[in-house]
Amino acid sequence: MSLLSIEVLKVSFSTRRGSVEAVRGISLNLEKGEVLGIVGESGSGKSVTSYALMRLLERNGRISGGKLTYGGIDLREARESTMRDLRGREISMIFQNPRAALNPIRKVGHQIEDVLRRHAKATRSSARAEAIKALEAVRIRDAQSRYNAYPFELSGGMCQRIVIAIALACDPKLLIADEPTTGLDITTQKAVMDLIAELIAERDMSAMVITHDLGLAAQYCNRLVVMKDGEVVEEGNPEALFSRPQHPYTRKLVDATPRPGASVRQLLPLDLRPPEPRLPKVEAPLLEVRGLTKTYQGKSGPVHAVKGISFDVGRGESVGLVGESGCGKSTTSSMLVRLLDPTSGEILFNGRDLAKSPAKGFARDPDRARIQMVFQDATDSFNPRHTARQSIAEPLARLTAIPKRERAKRIDELAELVGLPQPLLDRFPHQLSGGQKARVGIARAIAVDPQFLILDEPTAALDVSIQAIVLNLLVDLRTKLGISYLFVSHDLHVVRLLCDRVIVMRDGEIVEEGTAAEVMESPSHPYTRELLAAAPKPPVTVTAERSAAE
Amino acid sequence: MSDATTSQVPVKQDGTLAHIGYVLRSNPVTLLAFAMFAILLLAAVLGPVLAPYDPMESNAAIALQPPSPAHWFGTDNLGRDVFSRVIVATRLDLAISVAAVALSFLIGSILGSIAGYWGGWLDTVLNRLFDTIMAFPLFVLAMGIVAALGNTVENIVYATAVINIPFYARLVRAEVNIRRDAGFAQAAKLAGNSDVRVLALHIFPNALPPMMVQVSLNLGWAILNAAGLSFIGLGVRPPTAEWGIMVAEGANFIVSGEWWLAFFPGFALMFAVFTFNLLGDGLRDMVDPRQRS
Numbered sequence: 001m002s003l004l005s006i007e008v009l010k011v012s013f014s015t016r017r018g019s020v021e022a023v024r025g026i027s028l029n030l031e032k033g034e035v036l037g038i039v040g041e042s043g044s045g046k047s048v049t050s051y052a053l054m055r056l057l058e059r060n061g062r063i064s065g066g067k068l069t070y071g072g073i074d075l076r077e078a079r080e081s082t083m084r085d086l087r088g089r090e091i092s093m094i095f096q097n098p099r100a101a102l103n104p105i106r107k108v109g110h111q112i113e114d115v116l117r118r119h120a121k122a123t124r125s126s127a128r129a130e131a132i133k134a135l136e137a138v139r140i141r142d143a144q145s146r147y148n149a150y151p152f153e154l155s156g157g158m159c160q161r162i163v164i165a166i167a168l169a170c171d172p173k174l175l176i177a178d179e180p181t182t183g184l185d186i187t188t189q190k191a192v193m194d195l196i197a198e199l200i201a202e203r204d205m206s207a208m209v210i211t212h213d214l215g216l217a218a219q220y221c222n223r224l225v226v227m228k229d230g231e232v233v234e235e236g237n238p239e240a241l242f243s244r245p246q247h248p249y250t251r252k253l254v255d256a257t258p259r260p261g262a263s264v265r266q267l268l269p270l271d272l273r274p275p276e277p278r279l280p281k282v283e284a285p286l287l288e289v290r291g292l293t294k295t296y297q298g299k300s301g302p303v304h305a306v307k308g309i310s311f312d313v314g315r316g317e318s319v320g321l322v323g324e325s326g327c328g329k330s331t332t333s334s335m336l337v338r339l340l341d342p343t344s345g346e347i348l349f350n351g352r353d354l355a356k357s358p359a360k361g362f363a364r365d366p367d368r369a370r371i372q373m374v375f376q377d378a379t380d381s382f383n384p385r386h387t388a389r390q391s392i393a394e395p396l397a398r399l400t401a402i403p404k405r406e407r408a409k410r411i412d413e414l415a416e417l418v419g420l421p422q423p424l425l426d427r428f429p430h431q432l433s434g435g436q437k438a439r440v441g442i443a444r445a446i447a448v449d450p451q452f453l454i455l456d457e458p459t460a461a462l463d464v465s466i467q468a469i470v471l472n473l474l475v476d477l478r479t480k481l482g483i484s485y486l487f488v489s490h491d492l493h494v495v496r497l498l499c500d501r502v503i504v505m506r507d508g509e510i511v512e513e514g515t516a517a518e519v520m521e522s523p524s525h526p527y528t529r530e531l532l533a534a535a536p537k538p539p540v541t542v543t544a545e546r547s548a549a550e
Numbered sequence: 551m552s553d554a555t556t557s558q559v560p561v562k563q564d565g566t567l568a569h570i571g572y573v574l575r576s577n578p579v580t581l582l583a584f585a586m587f588a589i590l591l592l593a594a595v596l597g598p599v600l601a602p603y604d605p606m607e608s609n610a611a612i613a614l615q616p617p618s619p620a621h622w623f624g625t626d627n628l629g630r631d632v633f634s635r636v637i638v639a640t641r642l643d644l645a646i647s648v649a650a651v652a653l654s655f656l657i658g659s660i661l662g663s664i665a666g667y668w669g670g671w672l673d674t675v676l677n678r679l680f681d682t683i684m685a686f687p688l689f690v691l692a693m694g695i696v697a698a699l700g701n702t703v704e705n706i707v708y709a710t711a712v713i714n715i716p717f718y719a720r721l722v723r724a725e726v727n728i729r730r731d732a733g734f735a736q737a738a739k740l741a742g743n744s745d746v747r748v749l750a751l752h753i754f755p756n757a758l759p760p761m762m763v764q765v766s767l768n769l770g771w772a773i774l775n776a777a778g779l780s781f782i783g784l785g786v787r788p789p790t791a792e793w794g795i796m797v798a799e800g801a802n803f804i805v806s807g808e809w810w811l812a813f814f815p816g817f818a819l820m821f822a823v824f825t826f827n828l829l830g831d832g833l834r835d836m837v838d839p840r841q842r843s
Contacts, residue, residue: 016572339736363742373740381733385755385839391737398742428839444737 003071003206004030004053004174010065011045011052011230022048024230025066030174035200035207037221037238039214039253041463042434045230046210047096050176054093055083070174089119092167094196096179098159102151108162109135109147112169119170130169138165139195156325157188161195168199175200175207181216185324186490190534193220212463214257215536218242226250256468260520264475264497267468274472277479280316282500286484287313287336287452292345292355294331305331307508308345313452318478318485320495320516322531323505329488332505333454336486337373338362349452369399372450376457378437382429388440389425392447399448414443417480418473435466439473446477455487459494471497492528493535496520504528573835580832586825593640601634605791614808624810626796627803632810635791636818642792643822646703647772650710651765657711658718659754659761665719666726667749673723680716688713692775696784706785710775714768721764725757759838766830770823777819793819 011023023045030036040046051057053068053075068075070091073082087093095101103111112131116122122130128147135143138161151159160180167175177196181189197220200207211217217224218238226234226241226249234247245251248269256267265273294306306328313319323329334340336347338359347354349367357365372395375381382391392411396402402410415425418439429437438458445453455474459467475498478485489495495502495516502519504512504527512525523529574581593600603621609629617624623632665676683691695709729735730753738752739745777794779785786792788799793815800811 016576337740339739360745363739363744368740368742373737375733375737377733381737383734383738383752383756394738394743395741430840444741 002029003032003034004028005069006049006053006066007069008066009049009052009063009068011048011057011061012064013058013061015060021064022061022230023052026227026230026232028225028232030206030208032173032206033204034223035197035209035221037217037224038208038210038227039212039217039224040227041212041253041465043229044227046227047178048230049227050093050178050208050210054087054091054176055080085119088115088167088172089121089170090172091174091176092170092172094160094163094167094175094177094180096182098156098163099151101163102159104151107148107150108154109149111162112166115166115169121170134165134169135162137168137199138162140165155188156184157192160184160188160192164192164196164199168203171203173205175205176210177207178210179212180209182212187324187530187534189216190536196220213536214242214253214464215259219536226253252465256464258464258491258493258497260493262497264468264471267497268472274476277475279475279479279500280482282314282317284315285312286315286317286350287486288346288348289336290346290348292332292335292347293343294328294335294340295343304508306335306342309505309508309510311503311510311513313484313486315451316478316482316484317501318487318499320492320499320502321486321488321505322490322492322495322502324490324531326507327505328508329505330456333373333456333486333488337371337454338365338368363398369395369448370451371454372445372448372452373454373456374438374441374445374458376460378434378441378458378461379429381441382437384429387426387428388420388432388436391429391440392425392444395444395448410447411443414447417446417477418443419469433466434462435470438462438466438470442470442473442477446481446483449481450483452484452486455485457489460489467494474498491535492520492531504531570836573832577832577835579828580835583825583828583832586821587829590640590644590822590825593637594644595641597638597641601631601637603631603634605630605635605638606789614803614811616808617810623814624808626799626811627808632796632814635796636793636814639791639793639796639815640818640822642703642786642790643773643776643819646707646710646776647769649707650714650772650776651768653707653711654714654718654768655761655765658715659722661715662719662722663726663749663754666723667730667745667753669727676719677723680719683713683716689775689778692779693782693784696779701784701787703786706776706779709779710772713775714772717764717768718761721760722754722757725760726753729753729756759834762833762837763830766826766833768826769829770826773819773822773826 006026006028008025008027009023010021010025012019012021026049028036038046038049048057048061052063055075057063063076070086073086102108109128109131112134113122113127116127116130132143132147135146140146140158140161151162154162180196181192184192193216209217209221218241221238224236224238224241225232226247228249234241234245234250241250242254245254252269255269258267263276265276289312290310291308292306292310293308296303296305309332321329321332331340335342338354338357341359342355345355349371352367354367362368389411392414393407396407396410411425412422415422420436420439420443424432424436432440441458459470462470471494474485477483485498487495487498492502499516502514502516503510504519504525506527512519512523512528519528520532523532574584607630611629612625613627613629615621615625621631621633623636626632661676665673692709692713695712696705699705699708726749735748735753738748743752776785777792777797780792780794781798786795788795796815797812800815803811
């Protein structure tokens with residue numbers, strides 16, 4: 001008998017517009033010692049499934065049909081007290097955002113003790129020692145002193161280790177990891193996933209890994225289930241799924257996953273691929289950065305966020321700026337877009353030093369319209385009270401002389417250019433999906449015909465299939481409009497698709513610079529090699545070539 | 551290129567009226583609050599027309615009569631109809647509180663926005679100023695202001711406004727502060743907006759939903775405050791019909807058994823305060839675009 005069996009599970013949510021079925025009759029089995037990957041994009045019902053089986057659905061959610069059995073216990077009918085005993089002791093969960101999952105005002109050691117005491121795995125006198133043991137189990141160095149740390153004192157990766165320590169403290173038989181590495185740096189992601197895989201093997205647990213990243217799931221799971229719109233569309237072992245995807249949706253996902261060798265067009269489904277773009281010829285430098293420095297005054301002395309970097313971006317060129325969180329790439333882009341004043345250095349734009357024009361008054365600078373930015377977090381970057389149309393109209397009204405009557409026409413043109421259907425223009429940001437918000441953000445940035453566009457991880461929060469579409473859109477816009485890009489990202493494999501040249505940053509310094517192909521194929525700096533090695537590797541990469549040959 | 555836009559069921563866009571209808575339907579308490587508010591408004595607008603008797607007309611022959619079909623709320627010591635006086639007083643009491651709240655909302659929003667957006671020494675100075683106001687017992691401060699400025703209705707409004715400014719300023723300061731570096735504020739700067747425009751047109755409107763709750767609670771306090779000042783003999787003077795004065799005058803007669811003189815104006819006060827307290831949540835839901843989907 002399998003450890004966990006889900007039979008025709010249905011979960012529905014009651015909303016303002018009636019009942020919505022998030023999970024529509026899925027059936028799954030999980031054997032002892034198996035690692036099952038559930039892959040799907042946002043809204044596919046993958047997280048809801050896991051919450052349903054922990055019976056942690058939101059108040060308006062309800063299991064409306066099916067059967068959930070764990071080791072002979074009917075989870076749907078079980079009393080709440082039984083569920084409380086099961087959670088943490090038999091079935092544990094690792095959450096998506098480790099910082100939100102930890103209590104911010106309690107020492108991490110105490111939080112581990114809580115779960116140990118709850119399930120009577122430790123007494124008052126032994127709890128501390130047990131908690132330290134749990135910290136050591138997740139390879140936290142110096143566990144004695146980390147015991148007394150608060151979550152805000154720890155990095156994201158460290159917080160996720162604590163969450164894992166809490167989840168595994170009572171030796172559960174089943175571990176559910178819901179997007180365990182989303183929001184973590186790529187090298188941290190690898191470290192955390194390696195740790196989870198190691199602990200699963202060590203303790204002979206079963207696990208369910210829920211992720212949107214097909215490559216990641218394929219690397220760490222024995223079996224994959226692909227979900228779409230609350231249904232299972234395909235199931236199989238990773239190699240089979242990657243090399244012979246049966247369902248068109250699986251094929252679309254496999255195609256959209258960035259992989260070595262594939263061009264940006266090859267991320268799209270075969271029948272929707274436009275011809276390879278003819279990229280504009282790169283001319284003399286548009287932007288020259290010379291000795292750019294930013295130093296903050298911290299509590300314990302100055303913090304050097306950017307330590308004198310220099311680079312050029314040619315007219316019509318696309319340059320990638322790659323690095324992990326804290327490397328100074330966001331500070332650099334804020335300075336270039338003139339929201340932040342550098343401590344020293346020059347930003348020569350068309351030969352004029354913009355660093356001399358202070359950020360405070362740059363809104364009225366003649367070059368304001370020529371440098372624009374697409375923000376990372378599409379949700380945060382829109383005024384919640386403005387419709388998409390109002391958001392796009394804002395720069396047109398402030399920075400151009402287009403009269404009000406013609407503005408509407410220009411907005412319609414922009415919407416068409418970025419592929420946003422007309423009716424969506426009158427929606428508020430919270431009524432748009434992630435991909436639609438990305439389009440609105442791009443339309444707003446290009447509304448005033450900028451010469452230089454900073455793209456700050458514009459696809460980081462998007463599903464892979466939407467990412468593929470947005471990346472292609474950006475390539476098309478570049479060929480059509482001849483805009484120069486600075487693409488800021490943590491993911492070399494995404495940057496490679498869009499950029500001619502790549503700059504790798506670490507600790508406020510440029511460690512490597514070269515053409516995309518050079519950096520990807522023969523990285524000279526050990527840090528670049530580390531970044532490349534940390535990216536998840538899909539088992540086979542023949543799909544693109546296979547489908548090209550078909 | 552087709553993505554989620556095609557596969558998604560289109561979300562119907564609600565108009566403002568439909569949205570207000572939804573808020574009222576989904577929460578019966580809000581509906582009740584708005585019904586009570588409508589009664590208050592009606593009494594304020596139509597007061598003299600609705601009142602069955604002249605509120606100022608005294609008639610010694612029928613002084614101190616208990617409630618009866620002719621005089622629903624009874625008559626006072628001068629023989630004036632209490633029901634008419636309670637209704638007519640609504641306009642004055644609402645006017646004082648609405649004017650006071652509008653004034654403190656305006657000044658508090660401006661000062662709070664400045665403190666929250668620019669920070670630094672401005673923030674420190676303004677905050678200490680608010681602390682100073684809050685350090686006084688607020689009612690005593692209002693008494694002092696009215697006593698010093700003179701015993702008029704306008705001065706009641708100013709006094710009530712001054713003691714309420716810190717509540718608005720602190721709320722706005724916090725709401726503006728958390729949005730100061732939000733993505734949409736940065737995007738607005740990239741779109742060529744100056745700091746003042748970013749603050750006034752992008753950040754401040756997003757602070758409105760919590761402000762609405764504060765406004766409605768504050769209206770209740772302001773009514774109580776104005777009535778309280780009149781009760782102790784400051785501000786509105788007899789024979790003007792005003793709830794606070796009526797309670798003060800009626801209080802003398804409670805011991806002799808004529809309870810209706812103080813009870814009905816007191817009840818009107820309670821009704822008004824209760825209405826405004828209930829109103830807050832509904833108002834917030836109506837001004838929050840995120841509630842529409």
